[in-house]
Amino acid sequence: MLTLAALLLANAFFVMAEYALVRARSTRLEEMERQGVRGAARARRMLRDPERYIATTQLGITMAGVGMGWVGEPAFAFLLDRVLGVPLRGLGETAARSLSALTAFVLVTFLAVVLSELVPKSLTLDNPERIAVRVARPLELLSRIGRPLVWLLERSAGLVARLLGASGSARRGASYSVQELKLLVEAAQRSGTLEDSERVMLHAVFDFGDLRVREVMVPRTEMVAVPASSTVDELIAIAIEHPYSKFPVYEGTSDQVIGIAHIKDLMRARHGPSQVAAVRGLMREALFVHESLRVQDLLARFRASRQHLAVVLDEFGGTAGLVTLEDLLEEIVGEVSDAFDRTPPLVKRLPDGSALVDGLMLIEEVNQVLGLHLEDSHYDTLAGYMLGRLGRVARLGDEVEGHGMRLRVEAMDGRRIARLSVRPGAPAESPQAPP
Template sequence: MELGWALVLTAALVLVTAFFVAAEYSLVRVRETQLAELAERGSTIAALGQRMARRIDEYISATQVGITAANLGLGIVGEPAVFSVIARLFPVDAEAEGLFHAIAFILAFAIVTFVTIVIGELAPKYLALHAPLRLLLLTAAPLFAFTQLVRPFIWAVGGSARLVVRPFGAANRAREATYSEEELRLLVAASARSGVLQESERELLSNVLSFADKVVRQVMVPRTEIVAVEANSTVADVTELAQKHPFTRYPVYREDLDNVIGVVHVRDLVGMSPEQARRTRVTQVMRRVVAVPETMHLDRALAEMRRQRVPLFLVIDEFGGTAGLVTMEDVLEELVGELEDEFDKAAPLIRKQDDGSFLVDGLTSLDDLRERLNVELSDEPYDTVGGLVFGKLGRLARIGDSVEIDGWRAEVTAMDGRRIAQVRVRSAHRQGVPRSQ
């Protein structure tokens, strides 16, 4: 073969290698959702790419066949061609011809290898990693045609490869088209950092991913915070109670909170005359109450609320006693954040102070504390900040008590009876912080 044609063929083989490398990496890198979106718009190339992505093993085998064939061609044609160029550029005497040939051969091998790695391997890989969809749309049709041409050889090679990997449990494994929950979290976080998702979208998606993992115990109003009415109370009593504790619903109990028999809604009391309100017992206007275990997951609780058309559940502990109340608002807030109505207090659960510390309501969930303060709390068997501090102390708390929690110090600043009402949280490394009691 003439030297000129040999050099042209060498360049062509390098480009062929680049084509197959680009096709391989773009096929592996592209997301099927990107192809599906274009296919729905009528792109036939995207539809072809979808088909190829679903049978990725076959097309990856085809690219490997192409890369191997091109590299063999470079060894047969490319290195001798470059060797001939070097020999013509640097003629030597017959005495040094043997040594020169050895040096020229090594140099030719190095040049061909360098060009193949840079142009045939690295450059198309970088392009495929940064623009996989665009490259796949360019390479899909030629790769599909090449695959049909060498299909019998691919079957033979692929079958042999599957026999080799079968002992490792990897035979006939389809392309992973699903992601674990943790992988989805990482994808959401990465999309938010890159600006693809807004912060509100990131927060909503993160809440959705953790929603089914939470149970009603984590979001309920605890028993100690329930404002309820006794079964013998009148509507007038409820009206008076609503002036002090403005809620829309009040549980109705007989004897104690472990025997809740219904719930009264203030909307049902509207329109009653004062005389009628004094004569009417709450048991006459109360609605039914549905009890659920405190271990019920939130997704199931929401589904049950919708199915039974009740906005409130009585939460029962493992001993059959009343643990608390959970409303549809409590459940939905785990998805969309705080929902405030005209009765909600404006004071936030976590308030940053001028000295860098945080005043935290004792009923603040540990999930909220993790998110707001970016605290990496280890797995704790508690749902609230107050419960965590109480557990760390191992006794009834007093104002001024403090405990260390994963590099942060929580100091009790307010009590509500025996319940921890408020704590001050600050970094344990700040100067002047009291030591644990």
């Protein structure tokens, strides 16, 4: 029985060591090493070559399991035969011994599974790093002792695997795909490890590399640009009216941006020794990028050029819009407002159940906020959806109905739809002209 107990403990040790190698995190062990925890450095080294040590644990588990069957079953069968032999004597000697052997097999299996498999696994999964630092030294010693046998078994297994068609090119420490990382983040949020805001931010980081400049830029119709012939006083008036520190400078039309005017340069021109009369004389060279450029590549250009604003060009070389470093940041952390921002909310709910919505709000966002189901494959914004439904240039007061709601143009900015009202309406879809 002492031999059986020793084999149970040995099996439990190898099970704990195997799960510790699989589940322990190198970052956590590194932190424990900095805290001076003994064995943490050795455990980290073992994680760099886990296959070697896992092979040792599997060999140990197999040998301990065989030993438990070899030693435990005959011992239990002998004891049970002594105990059950008399009551079962009426069944015959062969039947009594067979029943004793079967009972011994069940008992040994139960003890092996519970005491040397399930309990060690539960203890290890509760804190794999703590177990890893404790088993590291003896496991390393056993690995050295059993290295020849482990090497022979690994080579034999590799040969058989190749004969069965395995390529043998499995990557050590295989990396996760973006989708797998997102699933891990979702699981961490459900378990309470991450806040919902952290989950949203991490998802934004994962999606950041797929974004194009056209998806984050400010369109040309929303740009605040100044003519190159403007005076310094005129630029000061524009700067006071808008909460920006840089303004695109154009020649002729905003489709021909030729530079960027900085407020700092404006102040120097106004109060410095050299007097500059026109904006053309103080503007700086602009950074031009194509609208199809990936935002992560744009971020690299911002770093290299030490600029925080770029003019976006379309496929014809005209101005499509502009993009700033703040626009890129907002794709990760969400909307960033400073003390000078006076932008009205994109959605303003009214007491009568309707809502005022900014025309540039994305259809997807409108659906999420207001619980609608608008779809349009040709337009991204609510204003674009309205124009598509009307089939013409919008006018103040234009209305369309459909999808259980009614859209009405409430404000125009030139020919652009600035704001719309959304209210419950009829399900039929029919554009209506204003009275």
